[in-house]
Amino acid sequence: MSSDFLSRLAVDLPIFQAPMAGVATPEMAAAVSNAGGLGGLGLGAMDATLAEDSIRQTGKATDRPFCANFFCHSSEVRDATRENDWIARAKPLFDSLKADPPQHLRRIYASFRDEDAMLNVVLRTRPRVVSFHFGLPRPDQMAALKQAGILTMASATSLAEARRIQAAGCDAVIAQGYQAGGHRGIFDPDGPDQRLTTMDLTRQLCAELTLPVVAAGGLMHGADIARALSWGAVAAQLGTAFVACPESLADAEYRERLGRGGTVMTSAISGRPARCLENRLTDWCRGATRIPAYPDAYDLSKRLIAAARAADAPGFGAFWAGTGAAQVRPMPAGKLVQMLAQEWRTA
Template sequence: MTLLKQFQIKHPIFLAPMAGVSTPALAAEVSNQGGLGSLGLGSSTLQDARQQILQTQALTQQPFQVNFFCHQSAALDQDSAKQWIEYLTPQFEKYHATAPSELKCIYHSFLDNDDYLNLVLETRPKAVSFHFGIPHAHQIQALKDAGILIMVSATNLTEAQAIEAAGIDVIIAQGIEAGGHRGIFNASLDSALMTADLVQLFTQHCNLPIVAAGGIMDGQQAQRLIKLGAAAVQLGTAFVQCKSSNANAAYRKALFNNPITQISSSISGRAARGLINHWHLQIDQPDRPTVATYPYCYDLGKQLNAAALAQGDEGFGAFWAGSNVVQIRDLEAADLINQLVLEMTQH
């Protein structure tokens, strides 16, 4: 069975599940146009996640995926947290704000309990994808028993082989070009392979369908990756500018006006690619201490951004974007899907 038949979609185009940016409206627009829409629910509460899924189901009868974080939850290292707070304190003071004395765990992993699993089983989206790791065996089995397709991001061959061994349905090959968080299982081990290289590696050594993700902005790039062996492509950055995304005005403006990206772990505690701003130019100095544990670090990052925004400075936003953001186009989701399909069929 081809991947298109497996997912019951018309075009081999997936919307990347972008936590904080994807919306039910955007997911539905992509799905209604024949692609696979998505919801990035890794940062959502259980109640919010349920509401987003139900809203999407009300807007489309077509398949879509939901995405969760599968990181290994770690206790906060108090020493590194204290050092990180001290390092960022001058930034808070610059905005007449007080840095917090302690950090909170603002995001939970799908691995921590079965609450999100039960939500997926209850609402039955077509597919569920995972970032940072692989679900527990019992969670995988429950999803399979429910007929829900399972996808996991891989950034190197050993991750892809672990995904295949776990009984997952699809591997998402996330190249170093991808915007947002790197899907690496071990946060201290990043192979930094490019999307095209991953597709070729996975095609040679794995039997599962491969979805290429990272740096894809037009149909020609998508078609090249499909020729290399990908069954579909997944795009995120290209869709952030759509009116139906949740990106704020500053984020949208920066996509077109400051299209250079850099990877940093300072914002959240895990490596992520975004548009260059204060984080990369002021925080990522050679003497920067070790960042606080993820996602506690993100708690501090969000508080610093809020303090800066209160003073009219948008430079501490998390403006995730892929390396080819300079090729971004001002198109709504349906038009973008149509344009991608047209470009993919041109020779």
């Protein structure tokens, strides 16, 4: 199944770079694809114009396949009282930074499901692969992607989600273990979460599904890729391993903080559970309740991070990272893919 799926993708190596919205760039995705892996673009935080520009930039830098990723979160009903209470909770922190808190929160991201602007971008630009996080597109959107010959993948944190992904007609499922950095792809953030490890989830999905499974979460070295393939995965998706690459958008503090490791899962930064490097922002998040819906809560965090940056106050970044963060190896993305491939073959 592994060789068949990689052949369909026209990818040489079972090494996928996680899309990582806000971190991955066209330069990174192209470098990974040019080295034989599958590069990824995280476009869920962009508007349609910027998303299209990113896809076209990547296409100019590589003639190899790459993946465009979008968010398919359900749009929750807003709770004005909860949002106002959240702003009030953050006011002392804004005051300490000599900044004003927002008067209200904005819904800063649209879901792929809620409008067709992003679908139209995909149909115009035709990336080889499109992947989804937090859920699935509408059936009519999936049908349009299939008719266009675009391969699709979606993240699952459980067998139940993976079965929905298979039933929707996706070409592969990404098994996102609890060690993964960034946002959990869980469909319902208020529902139960078994918090399965990447190994346990991958093995379970491989045993129960006919769909190819891509393992993701806590994978940093070629030996990790070899283990993922031994669990039955067709490929391994790595994100944190690429954050320290020069093609990344990570700032200097983010890069320095990676090497010390230490992560926590929190919903208080964005409104959805996400794994982040521990710092002053995650300290403030600890014990938080009545968190506003995603992505409204993230609007406040982004403004808080901007205020901290303006005040030259360190420790307030949303530094998404997996449990293997301390194992990062700063080097160009293409060289990292080559090293990972050599390590995998040796393992």
